[in-house]
Amino acid sequence: MTEDDRGDRRRLGAVxxxxxxxxxxxxxxxxxxxxxxxxxxxxxxGMWFLVAEFGAFVTFAVVWGAASDALGRRxxxxxxGAFGGAASYVALAAVPEFGFGFRxxxxxxxxxxxxxxxxFSLAITSLMDLRGGNGRNMxxxxxxxxxxxAVGSxxxxxxAELNAFYPVYAGAAVLAGAGVLAATVxxxxxxxxxxxxxxxxxxxxxxxxxxxxxxxxxxxxLVPLAFGFVDRLTAGFFALVGVYYFQDxxxxxxxxxxxGATLALFFVPFAVLQAPFGSLSDRVGRFLPVVLGSVAYxxxxxxxxxxxxxxxxxxxxxxxxxxxxxxxxxxxALVTDLVEPEARGAxxxxxNVFGSLGFLAGFLIGGTATDQFGYTPAxxxxxxxxxxxxLALFPAVKAIAPGGGLLGLGGETGGSPSE
Numbered sequence: 001m002t003e004d005d006r007g008d009r010r011r012l013g014a015v016x017x018x019x020x021x022x023x024x025x026x027x028x029x030x031x032x033x034x035x036x037x038x039x040x041x042x043x044x045x046g047m048w049f050l051v052a053e054f055g056a057f058v059t060f061a062v063v064w065g066a067a068s069d070a071l072g073r074r075x076x077x078x079x080x081g082a083f084g085g086a087a088s089y090v091a092l093a094a095v096p097e098f099g100f101g102f103r104x105x106x107x108x109x110x111x112x113x114x115x116x117x118x119x120f121s122l123a124i125t126s127l128m129d130l131r132g133g134n135g136r137n138m139x140x141x142x143x144x145x146x147x148x149x150a151v152g153s154x155x156x157x158x159x160a161e162l163n164a165f166y167p168v169y170a171g172a173a174v175l176a177g178a179g180v181l182a183a184t185v186x187x188x189x190x191x192x193x194x195x196x197x198x199x200x201x202x203x204x205x206x207x208x209x210x211x212x213x214x215x216x217x218x219x220x221x222l223v224p225l226a227f228g229f230v231d232r233l234t235a236g237f238f239a240l241v242g243v244y245y246f247q248d249x250x251x252x253x254x255x256x257x258x259x260g261a262t263l264a265l266f267f268v269p270f271a272v273l274q275a276p277f278g279s280l281s282d283r284v285g286r287f288l289p290v291v292l293g294s295v296a297y298x299x300x301x302x303x304x305x306x307x308x309x310x311x312x313x314x315x316x317x318x319x320x321x322x323x324x325x326x327x328x329x330x331x332x333a334l335v336t337d338l339v340e341p342e343a344r345g346a347x348x349x350x351x352n353v354f355g356s357l358g359f360l361a362g363f364l365i366g367g368t369a370t371d372q373f374g375y376t377p378a379x380x381x382x383x384x385x386x387x388x389x390x391l392a393l394f395p396a397v398k399a400i401a402p403g404g405g406l407l408g409l410g411g412e413t414g415g416s417p418s419e
Contacts (some may be wrong), residue, residue, distance in 0.1 A: 006102065007285035009130055011185050013144040015078065015123040018178035020148025021155075022085070022171035023053075024267075027239050028153055028260035029160025029167050031247065036164040037095055039102040043244050047367035050240055052106040054363070055114030057356035065349025074122045074129075075185045081118030082154060084177030088112025089172035093165050099173025100283030119178060119351065125348040128336050138332035139278020146271025146325065150264040152289040157260020221347065224334040224391055225354040229289060230389040231328065232355040234301055237382045238266065238320075245305075245375050252310045261281060265314055269321035270328070273351065286330040286337070291390055291397055293327030298386030305379020336401065 026033060030046045039045035064081065068074045088111050095105045127137045159166035231336035246252050246259040254262065282288045300319040332351065339347040362382065369378035 007126065008185050009140055011181055012123050012127050012130075013081070013140045015178045015185075016120065016141055016144035017125070017148040017151075017183050018174045018181070019082070019085075019120045020145050021152040022089070022174040022178075023116070023261075024149045024152025024239075025156035025159070025167040025171045025174070027243055028263070029164055030240075030243060032160060032164045033168070034102070034152045037092075037102050037105040037404045038100075039105075043240070043367050043371060045102070046244070047096055047240060047363050048106060049109065050191035050236070050363045051199075051360055052109035052117075053113035054236070054356045054359045056110045056358065057117040058353050060114045061117050061121050061352040061356060062085070062136060062349035065347070065352075067344060068122055068125065073187055074126050075182055075187050076265035078119050078126070078182040078185070079120070079179045081115050081120075082175050082182055084115030085112055085119060086172045086175035086179065088115060089175065093168045093172075114177070117356070118180065121176070121349055121352045123182065124262045125333070126187075127203070128348060129341070137278075138336065139275040139329040141332060142274030142278060142325065142329040143271050145328075146267050146269075146274055146321070148271075150267030150271055153260040153263035154257075155260075157255075157257040160260075163313050163401075184389070219338070221335065221338050221350070221402060222339070223396045224290075224331045225351055226389060226393060227327070227331045229295060229358040229361070230334040230386055231294070231324070231331065232358030233365070234297065234358075234382055234386055235364040236359035236380070237366040238263065238362075239359070239364040240363050241257050241370050241375070241378055242304075244370070246313075247337075248375075251375065252313070254310075261313060262317060264373045266321040266324070267316040269318055271323060273325035274329050277326050278333065281330035281333055286334045286400050287397055289326050290334065291394055293323050293330070294386055294390035297323040297327060298383045298390065300383075301386060302379055302383035305383070334400070 030049060031041070034045040034049050035041050037049075039049070064077060071077075087296050088108055092105060092108045092112065095108060124138075124141045130137050155170070156167045159170060237364050242263060243259050246254045246262050247256065277289060297320065300316050300323055303316045304313050304320065307316055335347055335351050366378055366382060369381055
């Protein structure tokens with residue numbers, strides 16, 4: 001791995017970090033923010049506030065990815081997505097100033113989500129383009145995701161206690177910074193294609209529909225997509241229900257700042273351990289981290305919902321982060337292992353579509369189940385889904401990622417040379 005690769009890995013990781021910070025900054029203060037935007041108090045308005053953004057993620061993730069594959073450029077699209085997302089945050093803060101209602105705020109969230117997912121998904125795809133090990137590169141993405149969520153939850157909670165819109169302004173600034181940073185990254189996909197053989201059958205002639213078709217027809221790709229769906233479902237559940245759960249006077253009665261700090265108990269180990277666990281999956285294969293990590297993740301998620309006292313719930317949140325760090329980079333690396341380089345953008349777009357659908361399901365299932373049955377049944381349902389997917393897809397994971405990797409070999413999986 002060259003020094004240029006290492007530098008781009010750091011910069012791309014910082015872009016992913018910034019996008020996650022901007023997103024999660026809003027979560028601890030959602031109960032107050034939706035009211036400030038004109039919605040009635042309660043978990044229902046918070047649910048739709050989050051659903052609006054992730055609905056756009058689902059719709060546009062593959063569009064951005066396939067477009068970058070067809071164009072042979074990712075960095076300019078990352079820049080456009082980041083600056084567009086920053087503008088949407090500014091517009092969101094302006095909604096009450098112009099006398100618009102909550103529906104206008106939801107419309108702004110949709111537009112912002114459509115733009116922000118481009119920066120997020122393509123930054124991860126650009127990490128896939130680098131050499132040095134798929135697990136290690138996806139571990140970098142995972143560290144950025146987890147650390148961004150940890151910083152966003154703590155800082156967002158503190159800012160929300162001062163003013164409901166301070167997290168929104170901060171999110172706009174961070175996204176703008178991500179756009180500036182992304183402009184300094186080299187496009188590895190361009191370099192790869194410049195070395196491809198010339199002629200009508202060259203990979204450089206791959207078009208938008210071609211990359212979508214290649215990603216959709218890749219053998220075994222639905223397996224990591226399914227795990228990504230359920231893993232993000234659980235994360236979406238914590239982002240919505242977890243915030244209300246820890247702040248509810250009938251459970252633990254925490255402030256917005258304390259609730260944000262509690263979410264950080266999950267996100268900090270989730271961030272810190274992703275890189276070593278990603279490298280571990282390069283050595284031992286994807287099977288054990290994906291399957292065992294998912295089983296443990298489901299169990300401790302249920303534990304958080306049945307914990308009788310806050311110290312126990314907080315300790316279990318740490319374990320949720322550890323289990324998530326074990327499975328997340330291996331799941332993303334499995335996508336890289338399975339897909340041809342020419343279709344990576346579309347494949348990661350598909351992965352993020354399934355992940356965003358998972359977030360949506362987490363918001364909807366979590367919000368509805370909590371509203372109808374209470375917190376404990378909601379935690380049981382979501383943790384049970386994580387256990388079910390791990391058990392149901394056990395044979396499928398074994399088939400495509402036996403023992404030491406995709407081909408049953410130890411060490412590097414997926415073909416990116418590790419140096």
